[in-house]
Amino acid sequence: MSQKLLLKNIGVEGIKTFEVFKKYGGYSAVDKALKMSSDEILEEVKASGLKGRGGAGFPTGMKWSFLAKPEGVPRYLVVNADESEPGTFKDRYLMEYIPHILIEGIIISSYCLGANTSYIYIRGEYSWIPDILEHAIQEAKANGYLGKNIKNSGYDLEIYIQRGAGAYVCGEETALLESLEGRRGNPRLKPPFPAVKGLYQCPTVVNNVETISNIGAIINLTGAEYAKLGTGKSLGTKLISACGNINKPGVYEIDFNLSVEEFIYSEEYCGGIPNGKKLKACIPGGASVPILPAKLLLKTANGDTRYMNYESLADGGFISGTAMGSGGFIVLDEDQCVVRHTMTLARFFNHESCGQCTPCREGTGWMYRILKKIEEGRGTTEDIDLLWDIQTKIEGNTICPLGDAASWPVAAAIRHFRDEFEWHINNPECLIKNYGISNYEYV
Amino acid sequence: MDANGVNSNSNVLFSTEALEKVNKIIAQYPEGKQKSALIPILHLAQKEFGGWLDVPVMDYIATLLHISSIEVYEVATFYTMFNMQPVGKYVLEVCRTGPCMLKGSDQIIDYIKEKLQINEGETTQDGLFTLKPAECLGACGYAPMMQIGKFYHEHLTKEKVDEIIELCKEAKITVQ
Numbered sequence: 001m002s003q004k005l006l007l008k009n010i011g012v013e014g015i016k017t018f019e020v021f022k023k024y025g026g027y028s029a030v031d032k033a034l035k036m037s038s039d040e041i042l043e044e045v046k047a048s049g050l051k052g053r054g055g056a057g058f059p060t061g062m063k064w065s066f067l068a069k070p071e072g073v074p075r076y077l078v079v080n081a082d083e084s085e086p087g088t089f090k091d092r093y094l095m096e097y098i099p100h101i102l103i104e105g106i107i108i109s110s111y112c113l114g115a116n117t118s119y120i121y122i123r124g125e126y127s128w129i130p131d132i133l134e135h136a137i138q139e140a141k142a143n144g145y146l147g148k149n150i151k152n153s154g155y156d157l158e159i160y161i162q163r164g165a166g167a168y169v170c171g172e173e174t175a176l177l178e179s180l181e182g183r184r185g186n187p188r189l190k191p192p193f194p195a196v197k198g199l200y201q202c203p204t205v206v207n208n209v210e211t212i213s214n215i216g217a218i219i220n221l222t223g224a225e226y227a228k229l230g231t232g233k234s235l236g237t238k239l240i241s242a243c244g245n246i247n248k249p250g251v252y253e254i255d256f257n258l259s260v261e262e263f264i265y266s267e268e269y270c271g272g273i274p275n276g277k278k279l280k281a282c283i284p285g286g287a288s289v290p291i292l293p294a295k296l297l298l299k300t301a302n303g304d305t306r307y308m309n310y311e312s313l314a315d316g317g318f319i320s321g322t323a324m325g326s327g328g329f330i331v332l333d334e335d336q337c338v339v340r341h342t343m344t345l346a347r348f349f350n351h352e353s354c355g356q357c358t359p360c361r362e363g364t365g366w367m368y369r370i371l372k373k374i375e376e377g378r379g380t381t382e383d384i385d386l387l388w389d390i391q392t393k394i395e396g397n398t399i400c401p402l403g404d405a406a407s408w409p410v411a412a413a414i415r416h417f418r419d420e421f422e423w424h425i426n427n428p429e430c431l432i433k434n435y436g437i438s439n440y441e442y443v
Numbered sequence: 444m445d446a447n448g449v450n451s452n453s454n455v456l457f458s459t460e461a462l463e464k465v466n467k468i469i470a471q472y473p474e475g476k477q478k479s480a481l482i483p484i485l486h487l488a489q490k491e492f493g494g495w496l497d498v499p500v501m502d503y504i505a506t507l508l509h510i511s512s513i514e515v516y517e518v519a520t521f522y523t524m525f526n527m528q529p530v531g532k533y534v535l536e537v538c539r540t541g542p543c544m545l546k547g548s549d550q551i552i553d554y555i556k557e558k559l560q561i562n563e564g565e566t567t568q569d570g571l572f573t574l575k576p577a578e579c580l581g582a583c584g585y586a587p588m589m590q591i592g593k594f595y596h597e598h599l600t601k602e603k604v605d606e607i608i609e610l611c612k613e614a615k616i617t618v619q
């Protein structure tokens with residue numbers, strides 16, 4: 001059994017309430033942090049090696065150290081709770097079942113950053129969760145942990161919740177800031193980065209819910225102790241939201257030394273594939289990371305065991321590897337059709353493109369329509385090459401990474417399952433019987 | 444139209460209760476940044492004024508926030524949760540993205556279409572139901588799923604869909 005930091009007390013009755021959360025050690029990290037200086041906290045976060053859990057994996061301590069601190073200008077911490085990457089539902093789990101872990105993290109982080117206002121930007125569809133968070137905020141306030149002069153430290157902080165309204169792109173940090181300012185979610189050109197000009201043109205840090213929820217544990221344990229958990233550059237623990245064709249979908253806190261095989265098949269985690277079916281493929285880090293066929297998922301191209309951590313999942317680059325992403329783990333069994341699955345993802349990205357950049361706005365639509373054509377049995381072999389060509393022209397040519405995120409799943413599907421695309425074109429009746437496990441040998 | 448481009452001849456008004464909420468929302472943002480309140484207020488308006496955003500409603504919000512109407516329209520039309528046309532009393536938003544598809548969301552959508560005799564985006568004649576396909580709603584592990592109003596309905600089966608539709612017909616379902 002690995003060590004749990006975030007979900008350790010998830011099963012405790014009443015852990016949603018301030019009282020029980022505190023009884024189990026909650027808010028002790030705030031008490032400790034308020035006695036430390038801002039620089040001391042920053043050093044702990046740097047030493048912990050924590051990487052952003054929103055998808056890009058950028059080191060949190062380094063991000064915080066970039067924050068500009070001009071005199072007399074307010075600074076903001078904005079928590080990214082937009083969680084819209086298909087396959088990802090871990091932040092929802094934290095906010096819904098253990099909201100105080102986030103509030104505690106926000107207080108420490110804002111104190112370290114010198115922010116007196118923090119916004120939680122939550123996806124609009126999670127419409128019952130703001131009530132839970134609001135309740136937690138009020139409880140923290142009633143107990144002197146929010147508002148003016150927190151615990152007699154002289155430090156003031158208010159946390160507000162802002163709901164989005166259905167736009168995946170608002171998870172991209174600059175689109176999120178635009179949305180928070182009451183505009184369309186069009187990502188901004190960078191630089192300037194939010195650390196210099198963010199919300200209302202003021203220095204701003206944007207961090208994911210899970211990232212901020214780790215801060216309490218880092219302060220309690222110390223950065224150095226936290227960094228002893230995990231392996232290589234994958235430190236601490238990670239929440240994985242597992243879904244698709246597995247026996248036990250749900251949110252798991254994993255230790256980075258866990259193998260992918262154990263994660264899928266052991267009873268402690270996914271519990272294997274239902275109905276004795278075989279594993280066909282998996283997207284381990286949310287819809288935008290490359291899909292891998294079973295053999296490349298469980299073992300790297302060199303034949304080494306693949307582990308659930310940043311380095312191992314990325315082993316082989318995008319040719320034979322994938323990425324940790326947001327931790328949205330999507331499993332496909334032998335009955336699933338990769339073409340249809342990829343088509344739904346292409347439709348998703350097309351629907352979510354903000355429309356600012358031509359390659360993304362037009363290209364995502366082309367990819368979706370070509371995939372639909374192939375899926376419906378009207379495709380030709382040239383369509384596969386055309387798809388490949390389009391995705392190469394989107395990637396790297398757009399303002400925000402949504403364009404890349406739309407290209408990668410299509411590229412990986414063709415790279416590893418080209419035989420299935422071809423079979424589809426020659427066997428339009430596939431809606432009744434699927435291709436099954438890919439025969440394509442990776443070389 | 445007045446100088447701000449606002450149609451001031453509308454008779455749309457928030458209730459006193461809703462206006463209190465509006466002021467509370469505006470107070471969350473720094474002085475002069477009241478435009479930040481736009482999306483939360485559009486949510487409130489959609490709830491108060493029949494589930495969709497009519498032009499007079501958007502113009503009214505523009506006056507409340509001292510911004511021009513176009514600033515409201517461009518935001519309202521960007522976000523999928525805002526309905527620009529009338530919808531049924533219950534909007535069934537069924538997720539159809541990859542992870543839900545793997546667990547049979549296509550069959551659930553087909554079943555609803557057949558049962559209610561409507562296509563995607565349509566409303567039943569009695570004005571009760573609208574079917575609105577949705578993209579990933581962050582419930583992939585509890586698929587297939589749909590959202591009705593404020594809440595999610597997860598692990599859907601045909602039987603569960605039957606039950607939910609009955610509850611809606613009897614107005615026994617919580618949506619707010």
Ligand SMILES: Cc1cc2nc3c(=O)[nH]c(=O)nc-3n(C[C@H](O)[C@H](O)[C@H](O)COP(=O)(O)O)c2cc1C
Nearest residue numbers: 052053054080082083084171172173207208211401
């Ligand atoms: C299209 C797109 C969608 C994104 N969606 C999210 C999201 O839902 N949640 C999130 O935390 N980060 C998301 N990100 C990443 C954010 O831009 C940003 O990197 C992250 O919030 C930083 O927090 P972290 O360093 O704590 O991970 C998204 C990025 C892109 C390009």
Ligand code: SF4
Nearest residue numbers: 354356357360398400
């Ligand atoms: S890449 Fe797509 S989503 Fe991102 S800014 Fe360009 S058009 Fe918008």
Ligand code: FES
Nearest residue numbers: 538543580582583
């Ligand atoms: S794919 Fe349906 S909720 Fe995520």
